[in-house]
Amino acid sequence: MPRRSVVDHTLRKRAVLADVRAGRVALAEVCDATPHLVQAARHHGEETADRCPVCQNTLLTRVNYVYGEALGTVAGQAKRQRELARMDAMQDEFAVYAVEVCRSCRWNHLVSSYVLGAEPVPGQQPRRTRRRTAPD
Numbered sequence: 490m491p492r493r494s495v496v497d498h499t500l501r502k503r504a505v506l507a508d509v510r511a512g513r514v515a516l517a518e519v520c521d522a523t524p525h526l527v528q529a530a531r532h533h534g535e536e537t538a539d540r541c542p543v544c545q546n547t548l549l550t551r552v553n554y555v556y557g558e559a560l561g562t563v564a565g566q567a568k569r570q571r572e573l574a575r576m577d578a579m580q581d582e583f584a585v586y587a588v589e590v591c592r593s594c595r596w597n598h599l600v601s602s603y604v605l606g607a608e609p610v611p612g613q614q615p616r617r618t619r620r621r622t623a624p625d
Contacts, residue, residue, distance in 0.1 A: 492585075492603040492604070492605065493603065493604040493605075493608070494602075494603060494604045495601060495602075495603040496601060496602045496603070497600075497601050498598070498599050498600055498601060498602075499600075501598075501599075502542075502598050502600075505519060505598065506542050506543075509543070516543065516594075519543065519596055519597075519598075520543060520591075520594045520595045520596050520597075521595060521597070522590050522591075522595040522596070522597040526552065526588070526590055526597060527590065527592055527595065529552050529567040529590075530550040530552050530590040530592055531550075531592060532567075533552060533567035533568065533569060534550035534551055534552040534567070534590065535550065535551050535569055535570060536548050536549075536550050536551075537549045537550065537551055537589065539589075541591035541593065541594060541596050542596065543591065543594050543596040544591060544593055544594040544596070546593050546594070547591050547592060547593040547594070549589045549590065549591055549596075550589070550590050550591075550592060551587055551588070551589055551590075551600065552567050552587070552588045552589075552590055553567060553568050553569070553570070553573060553585050553586070553587050553588075554566070554567055554568075554585070554586045554588065555568050555573070555576065555583055555584070555585055556583060556584045556585075556586070557580070557581070557582060557583030557584055557606070558581075559580060559581040559582075559583065559606075560580065560583055563576075564583075568585075573585060573605060576605065576606065577605040577606055580605075580606040580607070581606050581607050582604055582605070582606040582607060582608060583604070583605060583606045584602060584603070584604055585602065585603055585604070585605055586599060586601075586602045587599070587600045587601045587602070587603075588600060
């Protein structure tokens with residue numbers, strides 16, 4: 490899956506963690522994952538090989554959220570890597586936001602964002618995806 494327009498948030502993560510370790514930012518400010526995000530991590534996330542940088546007890550889980558005009562009701566949903574690969578091959582351009590989550594201490598941070606799907610061609614109609622419709 491060739492990713493386009495990649496934005497990596499590693500430097501921001503390092504800065505936040507440095508502020509936590511220096512006492513400038515309280516743990517409650519960075520360990521604030523919503524119940525919805527923790528639930529998405531449990532059911533739609535993929536475990537990484539990285540330990541939580543805050544509690545060091547748990548492996549982080551990555552959750553990928555998708556957004557785009559052509560996605561309809563799928564926009565805003567969490568998707569696994571295999572689902573992203575399928576969508577990349579079938580959909581017009583859409584954005585992916587990858588968030589790492591610790592299911593123990595609730596640390597969460599936006600890791601990266603990038604674009605997948607068919608690149609728009611100037612002057613050409615967007616491709617359509619097959620969608621089920623209700624029978625008349």
